[in-house]
Amino acid sequence: EPEVTQTPSHQVTQMGQEVILRCVPISNHLYFYWYRQILGQKVEFLVSFYNNEISEKSEIFDDQFSVERPDGSNFTLKIRSTKLEDSAMYFCASRLQVKEQYFGPGTRLTVT
Amino acid sequence: AQTVTQSQPEMSVQEAETVTLSCTYDTSENNYYLFWYKQPPSRQMILVIRQEAYKQQNATENRFSVNFQKAAKSFSLKISDSQLGDTAMYFCAFMTLGNSGTYKYIFGTGTRLKVLA
Numbered sequence: 001e002p003e004v005t006q007t008p009s010h011q012v013t014q015m016g017q018e019v020i021l022r023c024v025p026i027s028n029h030l031y032f033y034w035y036r037q038i039l040g041q042k043v044e045f046l047v048s049f050y051n052n053e054i055s056e057k058s059e060i061f062d063d064q065f066s067v068e069r070p071d072g073s074n075f076t077l078k079i080r081s082t083k084l085e086d087s088a089m090y091f092c093a094s095r096l097q098v099k100e101q102y103f104g105p106g107t108r109l110t111v112t
Numbered sequence: 113a114q115t116v117t118q119s120q121p122e123m124s125v126q127e128a129e130t131v132t133l134s135c136t137y138d139t140s141e142n143n144y145y146l147f148w149y150k151q152p153p154s155r156q157m158i159l160v161i162r163q164e165a166y167k168q169q170n171a172t173e174n175r176f177s178v179n180f181q182k183a184a185k186s187f188s189l190k191i192s193d194s195q196l197g198d199t200a201m202y203f204c205a206f207m208t209l210g211n212s213g214t215y216k217y218i219f220g221t222g223t224r225l226k227v228l229a
Contacts, residue, residue, distance in 0.1 A: 033216065042221045043157070043203060048214040056214040089155055098215060100147060101207075103157035 002026045004104035006092050012110045013082055021077045021107045023092030032075045033093040033101060034067065036060065043091065049075065082111045114139045116206050118220035125194045126228050132179075133189045133223045135204030145207040146180065146187045147217070152200040160202070163187065194227045201225075 005024045013019050025032050034046040047057040049067055057065075066078045075094075079086055089108050093101040116137045125131035137146070148160040163171045163180050170178050175195075179188045191198055204220040 031215070035217070037155075043205075043217070043219040045216045045218070048216055050214070056216060091157060093157075093217075095215070099145070100159050100162055101215075101217060102159075103149075105154070105156045108155075 004092055004094055004102050006090075006104035006107050008107060009105065010108045010110070012112065015084060015111055016081050019079050019082055019109065021079075021090050021092075021109070023075045023077070023104055024073055025075055025092065025094030026096070026102055027073070029094035029096045029102070031055075031095045031101075032067075032069070033095075034077045035091045035093065035103075037089040037091065037106075038085075039088070046077075046090075079109075082109075084111050087111045114141075114206055114208050114218050116204055116218050116220040118204055118223050120223045121221070122224045122226070124226040124228055125191075127194055127196060129194055130190060130192045131194055131225065133191075133202050133204075133225065135187045135189070135220055137185050137187065137204075137206045137218075139185070139206065139208065141208060146178075147205040147207065148176070148178070148187075148189045149203045149205060149219075150198075150200045151203060151222070157203075161189065191225075196227050196229060199225060199227045 007022045032049040035043050037043045047061045048055045064080045089106045091106045092104040095101045144165045146163045150158045150160050161173045175192045177190045201222045203222045205217045
């Protein structure tokens, strides 16, 4: 069964560094999402992406964040200058139709 | 703004027993989807069950069923014959059209379920 994959599974970075989190959505899916879950808290929507552009972003998704689909298969989330409060689990999701989103296994980002 | 509320932070149930997790939501939309996701210690988000708001019949998936009360904006999950592998965090999610038809999810705060042997 096709699945969403994410790399790396765990990323440790120093404050102020740039990180890129990678996702490979299910191949025929058209809509892509990033969500964030700070440890012990609920999952929060960051951004949605369709037709090579952002369709919606939350207030969390400020100028430090960007997304890209560079090659038709990968979907990346970049954080330009990481802060301690960016430490969280980041989930990528994709969907084809108006039904459920399929989530990847997540990337745990630790900012020290 | 849409909100999802899970009022039970933690619950426990004996193996083979039945447990119900509650979820309420607030929306002015008429067409939407509701979901329950399971998050085991691995933190992978696993879809448990889905309910379309336009369907009056409650969704069921094997041991999992929902009680969807649209007028009351309530969407509870019933787990029958609980198994140790059901131990996980359970999130209720509402799928909204969003500002641009994005169909983003809004999650509740989760209920941590522990199944006891």
